[in-house]
Amino acid sequence: MTRPTASAGHPLGWLALAAAGAFALSLLVGPAGIGMPATSEAAWLIVAEIRLPRTLLGALVGAALGGAGAALQGYLRNPLAEPGLLGVTSGASLGAVIAIHSGAAAALALALPLGGLLGAGLATLAALMLAGERSATLTLILAGVAVSSVAAALTTLALNLSPNPFAAVEMIYWMMGSLNDRSLLHVWIAGPLILAGLALLLTTGPRLDTLALGDDAAANLGVDLMRLRREVVLGTALAIGASTSVTGGIGFVGLVVPHLVRPYVGHAPGRLLAASALAGATLVLLADVGLRLLAPASDLRLGVLTALIGAPFFLWLVVRSRREIGA
Amino acid sequence: MTLEAHGLQVRRGDRTVITGLTLSAVPGELIGVLGPNGAGKSTLLKALAHLLPVTSGQIALDARPIAAWDRAALGRTIAYLPQERIVHWPLSVRATVALGRFPHDDAASAAGAAAIDRALAEMDVAAVAGRPVSELSGGELARVLMARALAQETAVLLADEPTAGLDPAHQLALFDRLAALARAGRTVLAAMHDLSLAARYCTRVVLLKDGRMLADGPPRDVLTEPRLAEAFGIRARLATVDGVTIVVPLSNVPG
Numbered sequence: 307m308t309r310p311t312a313s314a315g316h317p318l319g320w321l322a323l324a325a326a327g328a329f330a331l332s333l334l335v336g337p338a339g340i341g342m343p344a345t346s347e348a349a350w351l352i353v354a355e356i357r358l359p360r361t362l363l364g365a366l367v368g369a370a371l372g373g374a375g376a377a378l379q380g381y382l383r384n385p386l387a388e389p390g391l392l393g394v395t396s397g398a399s400l401g402a403v404i405a406i407h408s409g410a411a412a413a414l415a416l417a418l419p420l421g422g423l424l425g426a427g428l429a430t431l432a433a434l435m436l437a438g439e440r441s442a443t444l445t446l447i448l449a450g451v452a453v454s455s456v457a458a459a460l461t462t463l464a465l466n467l468s469p470n471p472f473a474a475v476e477m478i479y480w481m482m483g484s485l486n487d488r489s490l491l492h493v494w495i496a497g498p499l500i501l502a503g504l505a506l507l508l509t510t511g512p513r514l515d516t517l518a519l520g521d522d523a524a525a526n527l528g529v530d531l532m533r534l535r536r537e538v539v540l541g542t543a544l545a546i547g548a549s550t551s552v553t554g555g556i557g558f559v560g561l562v563v564p565h566l567v568r569p570y571v572g573h574a575p576g577r578l579l580a581a582s583a584l585a586g587a588t589l590v591l592l593a594d595v596g597l598r599l600l601a602p603a604s605d606l607r608l609g610v611l612t613a614l615i616g617a618p619f620f621l622w623l624v625v626r627s628r629r630e631i632g633a
Numbered sequence: 634m635t636l637e638a639h640g641l642q643v644r645r646g647d648r649t650v651i652t653g654l655t656l657s658a659v660p661g662e663l664i665g666v667l668g669p670n671g672a673g674k675s676t677l678l679k680a681l682a683h684l685l686p687v688t689s690g691q692i693a694l695d696a697r698p699i700a701a702w703d704r705a706a707l708g709r710t711i712a713y714l715p716q717e718r719i720v721h722w723p724l725s726v727r728a729t730v731a732l733g734r735f736p737h738d739d740a741a742s743a744a745g746a747a748a749i750d751r752a753l754a755e756m757d758v759a760a761v762a763g764r765p766v767s768e769l770s771g772g773e774l775a776r777v778l779m780a781r782a783l784a785q786e787t788a789v790l791l792a793d794e795p796t797a798g799l800d801p802a803h804q805l806a807l808f809d810r811l812a813a814l815a816r817a818g819r820t821v822l823a824a825m826h827d828l829s830l831a832a833r834y835c836t837r838v839v840l841l842k843d844g845r846m847l848a849d850g851p852p853r854d855v856l857t858e859p860r861l862a863e864a865f866g867i868r869a870r871l872a873t874v875d876g877v878t879i880v881v882p883l884s885n886v887p888g
Contacts, residue, residue, distance in 0.1 A: 383721035383722070515735075516735050518720050518721045518722045518724055518732070519720060519721075519729075519778070519781065520721070522679065522682075522715045523714075523715055523781075525684050526682055526684065526712065526713040527732065527733070527735040527785075528705040528708030528709075529735075530704060572725075573723050573765075574722065574728060575722070
């Protein structure tokens with residue numbers, strides 16, 4: 307008897323291996339040279355103080371983006387959903403920009419990520435309250451888009467009224483998303499929240515699968531739809547809010563990764579969650595390694611690179627769906 | 634297991650869709666829920682499956698208020714087949730049917746796999762078990778979704794237009810299956826439009842119009858020419874062919 311679940315372990319194993327490889331590569335690669343001569347104290351310092359936080363954050367943020375992207379696509383039953391759809395990313399951006407604008411970030415480095423977390427939390431609450439408990443998923447999307455628009459408008463206002471050009475440049479650079487100059491403190495701030503969010507999202511997997519049959523059939527199978535929504539939104543808010551708060555916006559990873567993984571693990575949202583988290587971590591780590599290798603001197607930002615890779619992929623998705631719908 | 638509704642009233646938005654409906658479905662019955670479009674058939678099934686808030690009245694399953702049931706236990710007791718035939722992702726046929734084991738949490742075990750295999754065979758979709766549902770015809774998809782409900786192996790089955798889109802052979806096979814389930818002690822309700830299938834297979838017919846119960850009884854008492862004229866506004870003839878009652882709608886009643 308062959309069952310589709312029989313081969314479920316293999317793609318996950320390969321993806322875990324790929325993520326581990328990318329993690330090791332990220333520790334070993336940088337402008338200061340490849341390799342880790344154990345004898346040199348300077349090399350050890352570079353790895354421990356610069357590359358380790360950067361690598362840990364890259365893995366965590368990539369996993370958050372991939373996992374939350376898969377969870378939201380599964381929950382909304384929409385392959386074009388991305389983690390920022392519910393307003394979390396724009397809220398975190400607004401919070402961080404306000405922290406820069408107010409000068410709080412200059413006075414206290416922690417004010418920036420904390421402002422981002424506060425913004426992400428408030429935006430999520432606003433989207434949930436705007437959508438209401440029993441509403442259709444479309445209403446939740448509309449509420450997220452509305453909250454995102456307000457946050458984006460306020461972010462532009464903050465930019466417009468920035469106290470000096472340096473603050474404006476800082477805000478713009480921050481919004482582009484980067485792993486540069488992050489410390490272990492950033493890992494400690496974001497890591498636990500990201501892991502908690504991902505753990506919550508992973509528990510929703512089997513219930514997300516039942517949603518494939520529609521809300522009524524899922525409810526008939528014993529799924530508490532309101533609780534599922536709360537958990538998906540909270541898990542996404544924790545993982546993505548914490549990610550954006552420490553790294554800024556890293557675009558397209560959450561949208562693209564589930565599509566990259568589906569040919570290997572299938573379309574069931576539950577199985578996509580862990581696979582997308584691993585693939586997201588791999589992708590962000592490799593993009594960051596590429597950045598360090600290809601353009602070590604330039605100030606090319608990680609979020610810019612992922613957008614440059616991701617946008618053409620998005621175009622390809624549109625063309626493919628046009629072909630499928632047209633056929 | 635007995636499923637009862639007493640003085641049921643259901644509102645959807647500003648409209649009262651079900652008014653003062655009382656119904657008791659007991660094990661062994663195959664009940665056809667009939668009525669014109671918009672009569673409240675789907676709403677009745679959803680309310681009985683505890684998927685809609687009830688404005689007033691009570692629904693009891695096994696003599697216990699349905700709201701007092703634990704969700705998973707309810708999923709192991711009532712299977713509901715929605716009228717809409719959707720699968721949002723191109724899952725394999727087998728994976729789709731396996732979702733019926735969710736409330737039992739045993740899709741990976743031998744018992745769960747056996748239930749899935751039985752449902753696939755009963756709905757004649759075992760041959761396409763490995764194919765993605767996106768590649769199926771409308772009728773095949775309808776059978777796959779029915780197989781999902783059968784794989785749930787519940788005491789009560791509520792099916793909303795289970796034969797829609799099926800060819801005649803599979804319509805007969807489906808009702809043979811539903812009748813066999815009822816004979817085996819299950820409680821089966823099916824919203825349907827085929828009057829001949831109702832006359833032939835159902836042990837009881839509930840006729841709805843404008844959210845009210847017009848008639849409730851054995852098919853020979855309910856599916857009469859005056860009643861059909863009253864409910865559907867049609868002139869119909871009943872006949873017996875090879876010992877089987879058939880109902881042929883002839884024309885709309887003018888006015």
